[in-house]
Amino acid sequence: MLFAALQHVLPPVLRAVMRPTVEGLHHVPRTGPVIVASNHLSFADSVVLPIVVPRKLVFLAKSDYFTGSGPKGAAVRAWFEGLGMLPVDRDDSRAAIASLDTALGVLARGEAFGIYPEGTRSRDGRLYRGRTGVAHLALTAGCPVVPVGLLGTADLQPVGSRLPRPAHVVVRFGEPITVAGEYDDVPAGRARRDLTDRIMAAIGELSGQESAGIYNDRAVSP
Template identity: 80%
Template sequence: MLYTVLHSVVPPLARAVWRPTVEGLHHVPDSGPVIVASNHLSFVDSVVIPCIVPRKVVFLAKSDYFTGSGLRGSAQRAWFEGLGMLPVDRDDTKAALASLDTALEVLGRGEAFGIYPEGTRSRDGRIYRGRTGVAHLALTAGCPVVPVGLTGTPDIQPIGSNVPRLAKVSVRFGEPIRVAGEYDGVPTGRARRDLTDRIMAAIGGLTGQEPAGVYNERPVDA
């Protein structure tokens, strides 16, 4: 109910304010399980994508956002829940692994799941090597992956800023990468690595970012 109410208000308002440039939205299927895999530049990426895609896209968010107290904590929790986000403790290895099961449950319900294969946001604008969790989900669920390229989102809320700003944002959706039958007989590890690299290449093609060639490690204070 909360999601329905917020999604009827927030996306139209956000689009009216920021007027993002959107390309290829038709590549996102109207129904059925799908993974929406994007590059990651800003905290607001997880708000921008759900505001653009007509259907619900479930993202995982830091559990800290759901545990605040008082009026502010309640409002923040309602906001994230209303956007369809689910809490995950990124500092707990077991919880992080369990988040993959949560994602599979979302896909199993025929919903869309949003993920950032880089793991954490890029602070230098380059695109980093993808982690294979996205391929694990796609191959296990047998669902397509729609690559997404975001540009301009760091300008909406720069690191250290608490107030959103007007900025020129572009959201490009690429053709779905389908996995059904693509990796039959291929060793699991090789299949996950190859598919992940294909997904990251597709995302990079949408953004034009310089490849970093390495994994992006999350800063201790992130």
């Protein structure tokens, strides 16, 4: 009951406080499975996106956020559940496979799943090469991918900062990238790479970021 209540209360309250500028929201399907793929600049990205998307948007978050004890642990758990987060154990060697299975379960229920193809936050503001998990999800679920360009979230909550700061945030949604019938005769590996590159190119156009041209292997905890 608390979870459902928070899902109705948190988004409008946070929208009123943050007042993000939102463009292209009509590109997000109101029903059916969809992947919302965004650039990643700040921990705040996972707060901003769920409050502007007009439907439940599920992200994966470290399981540590859901296992705290006492009043603080309960508050943190309620906060993440209220934003539609699901726990994933990133210390498990099988976590990558498990997280993909969890995401496919979300899509199989006809829900929206949020993902950062770069894998981790950009510390220098450049857009890094996308990992092919996003394409695997889209091709397996047969669902569209809506690219998103986030601007200003790095100023809202810089890496290493515990509390948000005043900042102008812009969220740009692009046209959905469809996959149905487009990769039927393409080898799986090539299809995943090509689709991922298409998604990242769309994200780059929306965010205006310089392309790094490499993977972001820098470990950054959310």
